[in-house]
Amino acid sequence: xxxxxxxxxxxxxxxxxxxxxxxxPDLSYWHEVRTQSGTMPAGLAGLSLLxxxxxxxxxxxxHLYTDTLYxxxxxxxxxxVRSGELAQTHTIRTPVGTLTGRRDRPxxxxxxxxxxxxxxTHADLAAIEYMVSHRTLTPTPAKVQGVLDELGGCGFxxxxxxxxxxxxLLIDWAGIETGLLLMHDDPGRCQAFFxxxxxxxxxxxxxxxxxxxxxxxxxxxxxxVIVSPPMYRRWSLPYYRRRSAQLHAAGKLVACHMDxxxxxxxxMVADTGLDILDGLTPAPMNDWxxxxxxxxxxxxxxxxxxxxxxxxxxxxAGAEQIRAFGRRILDTFGPRVVLNVGDQVPPNADxxxxxxxxxxxx
Numbered sequence: 001x002x003x004x005x006x007x008x009x010x011x012x013x014x015x016x017x018x019x020x021x022x023x024x025p026d027l028s029y030w031h032e033v034r035t036q037s038g039t040m041p042a043g044l045a046g047l048s049l050l051x052x053x054x055x056x057x058x059x060x061x062x063h064l065y066t067d068t069l070y071x072x073x074x075x076x077x078x079x080x081v082r083s084g085e086l087a088q089t090h091t092i093r094t095p096v097g098t099l100t101g102r103r104d105r106p107x108x109x110x111x112x113x114x115x116x117x118x119x120x121t122h123a124d125l126a127a128i129e130y131m132v133s134h135r136t137l138t139p140t141p142a143k144v145q146g147v148l149d150e151l152g153g154c155g156f157x158x159x160x161x162x163x164x165x166x167x168x169l170l171i172d173w174a175g176i177e178t179g180l181l182l183m184h185d186d187p188g189r190c191q192a193f194f195x196x197x198x199x200x201x202x203x204x205x206x207x208x209x210x211x212x213x214x215x216x217x218x219x220x221x222x223x224x225v226i227v228s229p230p231m232y233r234r235w236s237l238p239y240y241r242r243r244s245a246q247l248h249a250a251g252k253l254v255a256c257h258m259d260x261x262x263x264x265x266x267x268m269v270a271d272t273g274l275d276i277l278d279g280l281t282p283a284p285m286n287d288w289x290x291x292x293x294x295x296x297x298x299x300x301x302x303x304x305x306x307x308x309x310x311x312x313x314x315x316x317a318g319a320e321q322i323r324a325f326g327r328r329i330l331d332t333f334g335p336r337v338v339l340n341v342g343d344q345v346p347p348n349a350d351x352x353x354x355x356x357x358x359x360x361x362x
Contacts, residue, residue: 002153003059007338011215011253011276011302015335021361024059024156024304025341025354027052033109033347041351053154056351058358060155061340063217068143069159070207075134090118094134097127109347119174122186125193128173132200137207144212158215158255159208161243162201165194166235167220167227176226183231194235205243209250216252217278218243223260232265237272244273255304259343261287266296277303281342285310290332297336305329306342307357312349319356326360 006022009015031049034040044052053060066072078093088103101118105111119125147157163171169190170179183190208216218240227236244254255276258265262280266288269277277297282290285308293303307325311317317325329339339361345354 004151004153004156007059007156008214010335010338013300013302015302015337018335021330021335021337021339022059023339023358023361024061025056025306025357026061026344027056027354028344030345030347030349030351037109037347044351050151050154056355056358057362058354060151062147062151062155062157063160063219064144064147064157064213065160066162066204068140068147069211070137070139070204073136073138074131075136077131077134079131087115088112092118092127092131094127094130096130097124099124099127114175117173117175117178119169119182120178122182122189125182125189129193129196129200132197135200137203139207139211141211148212156215157213158217159211159213159252161208161216161218162204163220164218164236164239164243165197165201166231166239167222168197169193170226171221198239205246209247209252214251214253215255215276216247217255217257217276219257221260222256222258222262222265224264225261227265229264229268232268237268241271241273244275248273257343263287263292266292269296270298270301275301277301279343280305281308284308285342290328294332302336302338303333304338304340304343305333306340309341309344309346309349312341312353313346314348317353319353322353322357323360326357330360 001019003022003024006018006020007024009018010022028049031052044055047055050060076095080091082089085108086105090101090103092099099118101114102116103112104115105113119128144157151157162168170176174182240256247254253275254273255278256272256274257278259279259281280293280303282288282305293305297303307322307329311322311325326339329337341354341357
């Protein structure tokens, strides 16, 4: 069997048909930094990301974002990004207001973060509403199929959906502190904003439902320190149910990236309508144990669950400890789980430990 066949069997509820469990560590960040910094271990230098996964005999997970799924054209809106090596200036000009923001990164091998978010006050929400309501999306199915063909049996792709409106405000547009204050100070205005964004996103969901690929994913990075249980119940549950029903009608499976602290949210996951819980990483990185997730999930739900990536770094754990953790995950969830390194292999991880975890599924 191929890695793709194994993972699709699990995600479609047929994991019992597999010859072995699927193992899909995300090595993209590790590979990028190690390649650019010239620190690739001996014997792996010069390998592409796909070749690296083949060398380790593990599946390659690929998220296909909006620039692969469709093109976006705006009417009456100017969106500009001026980018340097360590800083980016973002500007959105609309007839109802202009927004500016800045993203930085400490080093060219590190991730971008918002130094200054675009949305700072309730008045700024109007410009976002105008922007999302005055755009045309054109699907690019050939790009999606091209990635599927390139990966062959080694890889798996999911189609990244627009974040649901509430996490989108907190993560993409306002930041956590400002976004929470906006919601606290004027929940009615924020509800109207969420409704506008949801309506504008209808076109994206209709388009993605028709693209190649069987799994769609919300990249909501769910963490109860950001989204409290009452917030999740009020804004997330109804939205996930609605969109899951829409995508199920088109034959798609629906996942959500839930890589954070989840103890207070897990009791609600069975009611989300989601098929797949993605990126789950238990203690010691987060605040829940394997049995907590098992008890909370609906019988039909599947998951990606990883050995915490912190254990792969700086001599924190040895190979046998890594393998033992992987066996606990497989024993807990059986044919419902995709094993990974939760939720991404960092650049300072020991690649030999990633290989050691793969021995568990073989």
